[in-house]
Amino acid sequence: EDQVTQSPEALRLQEGESSSLNCSYTVSGLRGLFWYRQDPGKGPEFLFTLYSAGEEKEKERLKATLTKKESFLHITAPKPEDSATYLCAVQAPQAAGNKLTFGGGTRVLVKP
Amino acid sequence: KAGVTQTPRYLIKTRGQQVTLSCSPISGHRSVSWYQQTPGQGLQFLFEYFSETQRNKGNFPGRFSGRQFSNSRSEMNVSTLELGDSALYLCASSLTPGQGIWYFGAGTRLSVL
Numbered sequence: 001e002d003q004v005t006q007s008p009e010a011l012r013l014q015e016g017e018s019s020s021l022n023c024s025y026t027v028s029g030l031r032g033l034f035w036y037r038q039d040p041g042k043g044p045e046f047l048f049t050l051y052s053a054g055e056e057k058e059k060e061r062l063k064a065t066l067t068k069k070e071s072f073l074h075i076t077a078p079k080p081e082d083s084a085t086y087l088c089a090v091q092a093p094q095a096a097g098n099k100l101t102f103g104g105g106t107r108v109l110v111k112p
Numbered sequence: 113k114a115g116v117t118q119t120p121r122y123l124i125k126t127r128g129q130q131v132t133l134s135c136s137p138i139s140g141h142r143s144v145s146w147y148q149q150t151p152g153q154g155l156q157f158l159f160e161y162f163s164e165t166q167r168n169k170g171n172f173p174g175r176f177s178g179r180q181f182s183n184s185r186s187e188m189n190v191s192t193l194e195l196g197d198s199a200l201y202l203c204a205s206s207l208t209p210g211q212g213i214w215y216f217g218a219g220t221r222l223s224v225l
Contacts, residue, residue: 034212043116043202043216044155087155091212097168098143098209102155 023088137205
């Protein structure tokens with residue numbers, strides 16, 4: 001069964017203090033690894049897709065990387081508006097449809 | 113372009129009742145998925161639909177059911193509600209589900225008393 005574990009569960013940062021979030025996964029045939037952001041009272045919002053080890057994607061202060069067993073979301077010089085829960089998910093083999101298996105998320109709080 | 117719309121936003125029911133939640137996907141999206149989100153279990157997959165056909169179902173009891181209509185709108189139903197069904201129910205739609213890009217609604221918060 002696909003498993004996704006995120007750490008830490010919560011992260012408190014000062015504005016400008018860079019950090020990394022970890023997502024480790026076990027999946028039989030990775031079709032893709034995805035990062036989503038969820039703000040309170042809202043549904044998750046898509047950020048990145050990573051398909052193969054060594055791949056990197058960037059968006060503003062966020063950079064996602066992928067290895068064969070883990071993905072990292074690096075937040076560089078965060079601002080208070082980066083406060084959110086960051087969710088990592090993997091996609092099952094195609095025969096199982098397109099379901100996403102999510103990790104428990106990392107709650108990030110950036111203080112000014 | 114309007115996003116995914118879920119109604120109602122909040123719902124309070126008592127044990128044993130049944131409930132129907134509604135989801136209107138983004139125009140043009142034919143794939144719809146449902147997830148249950150709780151503090152303890154996080155986001156768990158319920159169903160996936162494409163063109164009125166259920167493509168996949170998660171590990172939930174038969175009390176949880178869903179359907180998709182010809183206009184891609186979807187509903188999910190939970191019968192004989194239990195206290196543990198209290199959760200945020202999220203609907204998502206996609207134009208390219210194979211690429212893992214899903215657009216989520218704000219969810220329906222269900223409280224079972």
